[in-house]
Amino acid sequence: MIGIWHAFAETPRWKLKLQVKVSKKAAYSVDIAMEPLPLSIRMENVTVEGNTVRGTGSAFWKPDEKAEAELKFEQSSFSGRLYIPLFGELQLQGKEGRGPFLSEALMEQIKPYRSGKVVQRTDEQIQAAVEELLSRMSIADKVGQMCQCMASNFSFGGAVATDPPEKLIAEGRAGSVLGAFDINRVFELQKIAVEQSPLGIPLLFNGDIIHGAQTIFPVPLAWSCSWDMEAIREACAIAAKEASASGLMYNHGPMIDITRDPRWGRVVEGAGEDPYLGSLIAKAQVEGFQGSSLLHEETMIACLKHFIGYGAAEGGRDYNTVDLSEGILRNVYLPPFQAGIEAGAGSVMNAFNIYQGVPVAASAELLKGLLRDELGFDGILISDYGAVDEIVQHGYAKDAKEAARLAVNASMDMEMVTRAFDSIPELLHEGKLTEAQLDEAVRRIVTYKYKTGLMDDPFRYIRPEKEREYHFSADHLQSSLELARKSIVLLKNDGVLPLARNAGKIALIGPFADSKDLLGPWQFSRYGHETVTLYEGLQAKGFTEDRLLYAAGCGVNSALEGGIKAAVEQAKQAELVVLALGEGSEMSGEAASRMSLELPAVQRELAEAVISAGKPVVLVLTSGRPLVLDWFERHANAIVETWFLGSQAGHAIADVLLGQYNPSGRLTMSFPAQTGQVPVYYNQFRTGRPQTAANASEKYISKYLDGPNEPLYPFGYGLSYTSFEYSGLSLDQNQIKPGETLRASVTVKNAGTQTGEETVQLYIQDVYGSIVRPVKELKGFAKAVLEAGESRQIVFEISSSDLAFWTPAGGYVTEPGDFRVMIGSNSRDVQTASFELIQP
Structure with a gap:
């Protein structure tokens, strides 16, 4: 029963392909993934009786509801039942292996729809074609192009009161679609647009491809630590290659906000605290996603987000107030956007915050004055999710109608998902907006529909045969592995690393010792169940079960009955302990701000108990932000920051631990000594009373009474063997x-x-x-x-x-x-x- 199995199931809404991975280390584990949805489940309590496996686990989208499985395996087939909170109970009949792609049935069906006739036009020819189309568009047609809808009732934010996407698209009330994870769904909705909407204008399909599509790369904060522009460019090109094969051609990324406060969860999506390095990485990402031409069907429109200042949210609390001087705005936060625009980014997304008391989504000063007039950006300006409606929440507009007027006046082209722009016709009638403003917005949107070849071949991105070739391919996994190695930062080493291959027993302890939660936030891979764990990485290097002693010790945020005691017993039997601690992926990313930068208390308790066993300890840290590691700096023999490394994480970490790859990563965010220091960053101002070595004992200088000014590990820091x-x-x-x-x-x-x-x-x-x-x-x-x-x-x-x-x-x-x-x-x-x- 060890290995990968597959089965198909039908629900009233979805046809599902389920993949089941059964593994055995110290005990059995079962991981289940679903296609077309990017959902996975790890069965945490697994029992095996003969050839029958039973288990329960939590699904991340409904953590309070348990998934249950009972599966009976034969030589090359299996049967059983699976209860999933989203779908109810499914009866399964399956076979060994990954099985066929769910989209394979589309391969023949799509052929008559793809013309393959894409015209290479000059800018002047595109402009003429756009003007001709504009001349045939009604007000309703134009407003429709400026509106985006969701592909289903899946939501990235609050629920939106709106008509079903099928209705919106057929009536020409949506020009783009967000969140179509299924290539069959892309085909279904594009077909409606082309065949039923008033002018048959094809849809743009948008998605958040932040650090990989199906093959997942290290999170952007991790890959920034490689300081390797070519490797980052390649990662983005591979992500575009995989995503575009599934019908997506407009990325909601890269995020290029400068980030100085690690309490903010979205630091995981950016390149850290430095505007110079951030600018180089912004350029590399745009070049990777967009390639040499958007007319190539393996590229995506890159969208620079979030313009501007979002990374400066007060207290590190997401969506919170931002109060910046123009000097800080321009010298710190603006350079990556300048670089991305110079690299040719086709889109920009507004920030959620205010600037000078005005929500950015409504700020003509920033969006029209700075972004368009000064920087010369002439691409698509899209609102962030709900940002137009939130102009009202900020207290800057009376209602959604007024918010729409302000956004359009600020040169906003496209409203993401919410429907404030439905009031544009009324605003035109009242003389509060002009049709010329709509024409400018629609010109920019339709221009990119020509630049991507959609107007000639609306179905060109729907390529199920390329899904099969590209998704999670061996070459892409190798690229992910190489970048993962480069992203690891060695923070401390007293000589205990690298580990000798012929070392005795190693105790692998901690909630991340055999966890697949190594992909991080903002990823939608259907291959999460095949993520290589640290245990699997060491196992692949020849560490057999008798030499690799394992104990989880605790969960990420919860105790396990007898867990710490079992972990200490394993530590006592080993020559060395690898302590795998960190944050779960849900603890980083959007809406994942933290007051404390310490590891959860239960993990600290585990660490104290294990270290008291007296064996050398290597801390392997999984996280999406800098954490406070002062205690570990004093008590661990080595500290390895691995972030969220993606699909090949376990192999990359094992390579570094064993010295098969000499760590070369360098920090792009400072690690504070204590949470109370933040924001702490290297390029600060001196102040009028700076602390120096000579005056450190004096009182009336800029310092803390209870700790240092300096970070524990500064920007640019990283050790080697x-x-x-x-x-x-x-x-x-x-x-x-x-x-x-x-x-x-x-x-x-x-x-x-x-x-x-x-x-x-x-x-x-x-x-x-x-x-x-x-x-x-x-x-x-x-x-x-x-x-x-x-x-x-x-x-x-x-x-x-x-x-x-x-x-x-x-x-x-x-x-x-x-x-x-x-x-x-x-x-x-x-x-x-x-x-x-x-x-x-």
Whole structure:
């Protein structure tokens, strides 16, 4: 019975394919996934009698209701029953193996609908075609293009009172669809649009493809720690390849908000705290999703979100108030959006927050003035889920009708899911909006329907044959594994790592020791049951059951009867303990803010008990944000931050633990020493009374009474199994003029005993200026793979453009004055030299 099995089931609404994975380590486990819905269940209480397996488990969408299974296995088939809270009791008859794709029946059916005749048009030809279509559109047709509906009653937020999608689409009242997880559903709805709507305009199908479609990659905060733009670009290209095969062509990503407060759950979706690195990653993601041309059917429209300032929510509480100066907005939060727009992103999504007292969704200053007029963005501006309605909730509009007027005046093109835009005809009649405003919005939307080839071949993205080829393919899994390895950050190591392959018994303890909850939030894979656990990763490296002692010890947030006692017993029998702790994926992401950055109390209790056994302990941490690790820094022998690494997580972690991959990840968010420090970030201002080594004992300086100012682990930090030494920082000149270039060089030596990769980081400080400048800012980095004992000179070129910043008085300027160059292995440990920018 060990292995993967499949069965089909019918419900009044869905035809389901179920995959059942039966595993045995210390005990049996059963994981069940469903197609076409991205839902999975792990049976937690499994018993086996002969060839019959029984189990119960929780479904994440209804955690208070139990799923139940009773399955009887024969040589190559199985039968039984499965109760799922969403569907009730299903009777199953199944076979061994993954089985055919549910969409295979569509392969022949779709062929007559795909014309394959996509026209390569110039911008002028697209514009002419759009104008011709506009001339035939009624007001109702235009409003319909500006409205989006859900594919079903599945909701990403609050319930929306609206007509069924079939009715909206047939009547031409929706121009795009969100949340069509099923390629058959895409076909069904696109067919209605083309055959029944007044003008037959095809639909855009939107989805949140944040870090993978079916093959899941590390969460964006994790992959940012790779500092590897090409690997990130490839991950996004693969995600687009898989998603577009299922009919999706418009991504609600990437999220490029700068994030300084780890209490905010959405830090998991971004690239961390630095605007320079965040800009490079924004560019890489846009290029990955959109490829060289949106006319290629394996690409997706990239949507930059959330414009702007969403990452600065007060108290780290999602959807909360944001209060930013224009200087912080432009110097910190804007650069990734500038980079994404320059890379050609086809869409931008507004932020939920207010700016200067105005909800962003209604802010003509930000959306029309800054985004469109100043930055030159001419793509589709889409509201976030419910953001137009929320203009009323913010207290900035009387009702949904007034909210719609404000949003359209701010140049909003498309309302996501809610129906405030239904009031546009009335607003036109009252003279509060003009048809010209609608024409501008519809031009932008329909332009992208031409750019993606939809207007020529509405069914071109519906490719079930490519689903079978691409989804969870071996090549895509290998790419996920490689990026997962690069994303792991070694935070502490007293020499206990890497583990020897011939080491004795290892106790693998903790709620993440054999958990498949390693994909993280914002993923909709139907292959969650095949996620490689840490136990499976070590098992694949040759650790047999007698050498790999296992105990969960506790749940993520709950105690297990006798769990800690069993874990301590396993620890006592082992030479070393791998303690796998962390956050569940539901603890990160949207609407997952936390007051405390500590691990749940039950996990701390487990850790204290296990460490008291006196064996060396390696903490392997699964999380979607920086956590407070001060206690573990003092008590664990090694700490490995693995984040949520995706489909191949267990293999990647095992590779690092055993030294088959030398960890090279570097933090993109600072880890606070205590929660009370946050927000804590490297590029802060000095203040008028900065703390220094010389004045640390004085009272009237900027410091805490009960802890340090500095983070436990700073931005850019990360260890290796080798060591690197920096020496000889020099500048080729100590003065430059605008337009000239300065060369800064440093020698980096691998002083250890094995090959390793170092990320050499360049920071610059503007010592004084017309406004106060940060203590340092990342302006470049270089990745160097060095053999043991090898030295290499690393050279950076610094131009006057690297010194520019925004000021209230002068806009973007480069000011003469003194500068410091800092180069090192992280934002804290640097060598320093100085130069001057002089007037010509």
